[in-house]
Amino acid sequence: MSQFSEEIRKRRTFAIISHPDAGKTTLTEKLLLFGGAIHVAGAVKSNKIKKTATSDWMEIEKQRGISVATSVMGFNYGDYKINILDTPGHQDFAEDTFRTLTAVDSVIIVIDVAKGVEAQTRKLMEVCRMRKTPVIVFINKLDRDGKDPFDLLDEIEAELHIHVRPLSWPIDMGQNFKGVYNIYEQKLNLYTPSKQYVTENIEFKDIDSPELETHIGGPLAEKLRADIELIEGVYPEFDVDTYLKGDIAPVFFGSALNNFGVKEILDCFVQIAPSPRPVQAVERVIDPDEDAFSGFVFKIHANMDPNHRSCIAFVKICSGRFERNANYKHIRFGKMMRFSSPTAFMAQKKETVDEAFAGDIIGLPDTGNFKIGDSLSSGEEIHFKGLPSFSPEMFKYIENADPMKSKQLTKGIDQLMDEGVAQLFTNQFNGRKIIGTVGQLQFEVIQYRLLHEYGAQCKWEPLSLYKACWIESDNEEMLANFKKRKAQYMATDKEGRDVYLADSSYVLMMAQQDFPDIKFHFTSEF
Template structure:
């Protein structure tokens, strides 16, 4: 989540926060808001507020619409929806007990006094995140979030390419691959490349230019997804997400256009925080293992580095769970078994320099810790924070990047 929020801050992407499981006892809502601001480095503004929590949970007050939504356990819908322009009205006690009503009034007064008034423009700039409370399992509080989202969500916005800024109102089609999902159907080893349409209109069976390959491609079965359902679409427009069958032609960040040479920036890869050597546990399945690693890395599950000193493959992730996911998917989707070998590393840094001699000198001095990522770029694997700091001081001509987008 922290890494995702870094991407949102880089992209100025608006964010809405939903605080779940209010039907269970937990932290005080104000403490949760403080924690969200501290951990995710974003300003928040509650647009709904819980009436107690756990077994005493009675619902939420929708600040955005000034409505009281009452909750009854075991019923997966809003029991009663009451409009309250003034929560100081004594009628509030007809729906919740006096103690809860008094606390709700004092909480709302504190919110109005401490948090800035919600402004849609500030939200669209990514400077503030509205917060809603509820219980998703009971489908309570979710509708309020979705209704608000419909009202305040941004329309398709201009997207920056290397060459120029692309306006969504343009007639010419353009879009970029932001996600690849391997093995949508394990029986057929199918991959889907998800494309965000930036401008124009996408049409089924029309020819579009794959900019990296420099060739025209035609797609006969583009799909749109809604939860687990998918259907073939004949057309799509700016802001839509479509899935295109991928046989190894796409990488994250690839651009499709009507013919223009455009290069959109893909999602950045952040410097991993956990590293392990990956080894083949079954020599008879080396081919399956290599294919599985290649597809999972293209999908963005983790990052692959090849140590230039010993040629061994290193997997870098931001959490332990990703190692378990990779091992499980390799076994169940590719029939390959892998094993992990710990390696003590602190951080991976992409390096570059305008001074070729200085770059070669650095790579020679740090040969044991140099690697290549899957794009063939130089990566320095620092084994401690102190070593990284000293490297930055000793080699001022070297630029150290902590994301792959530079």
Template sequence: MGIYSEEIERRRTFAIISHPDAGKTTLTEKLLLFGGAIHVAGAVKSNKIKKTATSDWMEIEKQRGISVATSVMAFDYNEHKINILDTPGHQDFAEDTFRTLTAVDSVIIVIDAAKGVEAQTRKLMEVCRMRKTPVIVFINKMDRDGKDPFDLLDEIEEELHIHVRPLSWPIDMGQRFKGVYNIFERKLNLYTPSKQYVTENVEIRDINSTELDGHIGEPLAEKLRSDIELIEGVYPVFEVETYLKGDIAPVFFGSALNNFGVKELLDCFIRIAPSPRPVQALERVVDPEENTFSGFVFKIHANMDPNHRSCIAFVKICSGRFERNANYKHVRFNKMMRFSSPTAFMAQKKETVDEAFAGDIIGLPDTGNFKIGDSLTEGEDLHFKGLPSFSPEMFKYIENADPMKSKQLNKGIEQLMDEGVAQLFVNQFNGRKIIGTVGQLQFEVIQYRLLHEYGAQCKWEPISLYKACWIESENKEMLANFKKRKSQYMALDREGRDVYLADSPYVLTMAQNDFPDIRFHFTSEF
């Protein structure tokens, strides 16, 4: 046991992931409500209160109603310290979400009862499976008509390749939605649509008692009994170990908008979800219980505060205790640094913190010292892995639309690229800057933010490219020959590495065949 065991044990760090519109931001807001971190619910959709959801604070997010940046929120609940990372559901920002998943110990997946499992959710689940991250499923919007709960469970098993086990069960749905029976705690939660208050709970130890009929009527009580019997017959008994291994996903039903089923999810979550887990570094496995501090940067965000031109590096603490003003080693620079104003987040409200423990996420003001994947330690050389940049699939030339503002434009591009929103390549043939992204929406976000945060105007020009590949080879002669032949398509990334911009799948395959000694990589980590 380490000296900080108690602090580490009480932490739960998780991400909420879902398809856009499944109700992720609403769920986050309701969880914050239980933690007393915000005091008015429904502040998202209500026009009377011109407040937007605490987690969507970037201007463009408010206009579009989507989260494009991962926000971090922390609150205390029942002796536990909970860190939530709200991730963008929009697929153009999948890369941001993939990186966020490297910083959490477990995940809650939100699924819309009417739409079921959608493509984006599948992709994210693959990442969870790869990392063996434990998953809890919350089936949302039960107050609207949706698919049959058993069909939904089958669909989740089939589409996400994970075994499920319902820990709560809905009683009807849509207009006729009566509530859920909490299998985990053997309680009946009756539903009254209200966005502010938590609904009444009736303890029913034995669902075969006639007491149940009094609450929901005989026909529904009968259906519930046979459903539960079926569940007990079909699904294995829930065991926390299997969930922690990532082999089974507990399922809860509710309506985040009406604050129903959320508390049950949270109560079960703090009981079964893992506290911070060991993290694999290139050198060794880092245990959260170790006494020395270590952590890595998994995200960089420019302009959290529009009044200050600063970036914030989000650091996930992997072990030990972080102290304000202590000296820590920036491994890539090989130099010691001190941080006088580390912050913890409650969405937009930042507070300076004096200490933080494994599992926590802190923000360090950054003036260009950090890149995604950087490690901080008390002196040991550790490199945390698994934070790749993917090969972009959309490309445009970025041009300056206002010659007077070229300095602002360059600074803006540099800071936004540090965030990992997109990648910058400089064409070696004509020196033009090319921005590569994984989705169309990112071009809009970049243009919008350059204008509103840096006062710089950019314009996009089309360029037809298929993929960016990082290339390397021990065969110097072949490499030089390749670069000469493909000179119009050679670029450098921000690290100064060679990148080949292939203009079609055919040309890429030909190049791979013609130059057997050259390795083509599709992520920046190799």
């Protein structure tokens, strides 16, 4: 056991994931409210309230009411130190979300009671399952009419391939929503619609007591007792170890917008969710209790502060304690570096920290030293892996629309590409720059940010390509021959690696057949 064990036990680092519009950012707001981090939650969509959501601080997010970048927020709740990563739900930004999942110990999935499980949620759940990340489900928007709770649980089990166990249960929904019964704590939480502040709940231990009728009326009381009996009969008893293994997901019901059912999920979460866990590095398993510091960069964000044009590298600490001004080894460069102003976040409000522990996420000011996936340590050679860059599916030529600003454009593209939002390829045949993304929305975001953050105007030109593949081969002759034959379709990525831009699936398949000694990779991590 290290001297920091107690600090590390208090850490709870998790991501909130969902399909767009299920209420993820609203839930994050309300959790921050309980942590005392903000006093009045901002409505995310309404224009009347000028206070926009704390976690959506980029200009474009405020205008559109969607999250496009993962934001990190830390706060204290009781004895616990909680780090939330609010992720973008929009599928064009799935890659950012996949990477974020490598930096958390557990996940809360938000599901809209009316829409049920949607495609994006399924994809994210696969990543959680691959990594055996424990999951808690929050079924949101009970103040609107939606699916029957039992049907919804069946759907979650079928679609997400995970067993569920309700720990709270709704009493009616929509217009007639009366509240939830908290099975985990045996309390009755009655609903009073209130958006802007926290309301009190009634404690209720014995569900068979006739007092239940006075709170919710006869018919609902009978239905609730029957439902609870059915739940106890059908679902296994809740077991924390099964949850920690990722085999069962506790389910809570509520309405994040009306701040209902949120405290219940938080109270249960801090008790059962895992503190930081061991991380598998290439060399060995890293235990959070080790004395030596180690961590990796899982995200880079340009322009957190538009006045300073600085980038911030987000580092997840995997073991030990990080200290300000201490020397740490940047593994890829093989040299020691010190950081005089590491920061902790409350969305974009950041404060300098003197120390941070395993499980925490800190920001290091970056002047181009970091790439996603970089490892830092007290000196040991450790490489953390599993931070993929996916093969883009949409491509456009990027052209400068203002010749006076070509320097700003180059700098802007450079910094934005470091964030891993999109990838830059340079065509070796004509030297033109090509941007590849996973979705259409990213082109708009890039154009908007280049203009508003760097003062550079770009135009897009259409380009019809099927896929980008990184190529490598031990057969030098075949590689040279391939590059010659495909000269018009050869490009280099930002690291100078060879990339083949295939213009159709048929052409790619033929290339793979004609050049058997060449390996075609669809992620840049190989």
